[in-house]
Amino acid sequence: MKIEHVLAGFVPEPRCRDGLALAVLLARQSGARLTVAYVHAPAWTTPGPGKVDAEWQAYVAEDAAHSLEQARRLLADVRDVPIDYVLTGNRGSGRGLVQLAGRSKADVVVIGPAPGGVRGRIRLGSTADQLLHASPVPVALAPRGYGEDHPPGIRRLTVAYRRDPASDEAVLRAAVIAARMGVPLRLITLVVRGGRQARMEEEMLNRLRERVMADLRAAARGHGRLEVEVEVLEGRNVAAALGATDCEGAMLVCASSETGPLRRVFLGDISSKIIRSAPCPVMMLPRNPPRKPGILGEQGKL
Template sequence: MKIEHVLVGFIPEPRGKDALTLAATAARQAGARLTVAYVHVPAWTTPGPGKIDAEWQAYVLEQSDRALNQARRLLADVQDVPIDYVTSGNRGSGRGLAQLAVKAKADVVVIGSAPGGGRGRISLGSTADQLLHASPVPVVLVPKGYADEHPFRIQQLIVTYRRDPASDDAVKQSAALAAQTGVPLRLITLVVSGGRGAKMAEEMLDRLREKVAADLEVAARGHGRVQVEMEVLEGKDVARALGGADCEGALLICASSETGPLRRVFLGDTSLKIIRSASCPVMMLPRNPAKKP
């Protein structure tokens, strides 16, 4: 995985600022360009072919201009990242962003947390739900209040690892991204079944250590050496287990579930719990990633 183009969904609310902050940080660190998108409701049509309600269209355009102008003000100090501003009409903001990701050939889509939920945590709303079931590229969810206490750069990538092909691919992609952004990579396995589960996880990690090291070597080839750490985190539930992780300045990366409907991104039960428990931005990788021509 290499990030050359970041697409961020913006709305003129604090969560929009949270998303902008992470998107600009990631774009700068990856040497990528940034596209800021505002998805508005479609223009109303009136009877007759091609007729559009002029007053409604004017209102939509005015709201779009206000939103993007606010985004420009928030990004006024970002001088080292190429930035584009676009609008698009769609009844669903998530579906609109997914379509824009394809049209703009973006490598990742960034959005803020839905309203509600605690500070420093991620809440899922309709936009996230639509994106996580339609996006052909990774989706980054940003915690509430991130813009107020954000790091100046992403300091580490953390991959939640389980023994399956999706996680193996996530390790390869994350190692390439770690090399691109110059940060260390941490592989964590969450154990939620007590002492016996912890022992099983240790044994599993021992068996997988050589394979993971080989995967990382292939993924990082040509990008320089990637610092890799492995850790087992134990707790009575996912929240307690993940609470033992040092997530300061981190981007947490999760592979899509191997179960469920055949959709690009699908949240399994564990992934959903990880998102809701994380204290840092979370990137969900699609099951069938888009390939650039």
């Protein structure tokens, strides 16, 4: 997977800086072009064949143009990334971005958080919900405040890993992105010790740690010269486990739920918890069809 075209959804609100900042970092480090899109309300048809409320259409056009002009001003100092600005109409901003991603052949869609929420965390709203259940390309989400306090660059990709085909595929795709961006790759597995696991005997917990570490080490092999680290994170819940490691300057990569449709991002329960708990941007990858025998090993080499 290569990132050559980044599509950023824009809203004329203070939180728009968060998604734009992440989109610029991704485009800059990947050598990609950036498209900033504003999804406006569609034209309001009135009774009668082909009639459109001209006053409403003029208002929508003026408001959309004003919104894109605001985006241009916010990115006026970005000189090293080619940027286009586009308008598209749809009743749902997420659905509009999904359609635009398909038409423009974007490699990733980037958005900021929904209104409200905690600084440094990602809040999911209707736009994210539509994207995270329908996008044919990866979806990257920025936490609240990222536009004001972001690193000069993404310095590491971290893959949330568990032993299954979807995670194996996510490692391969993240490795390609990391190599293109010139950053190391880290694989993490979360061991949540709440409920039944909280009462595990230490010997059983040690066996679990050993098995998880063996899975991580196996997944880390075969990536050429790319630096790959592995780490087991433990905590009473997902937030506590993620808080046990350094996420500064990182972007977390997650595989879609295996219960979702092929070639679409599909948000499962664990991924949802990770997104809401992560103190850094998160990229959700869509599912791919199963690989043919022999292909996995070839694509694992960089």
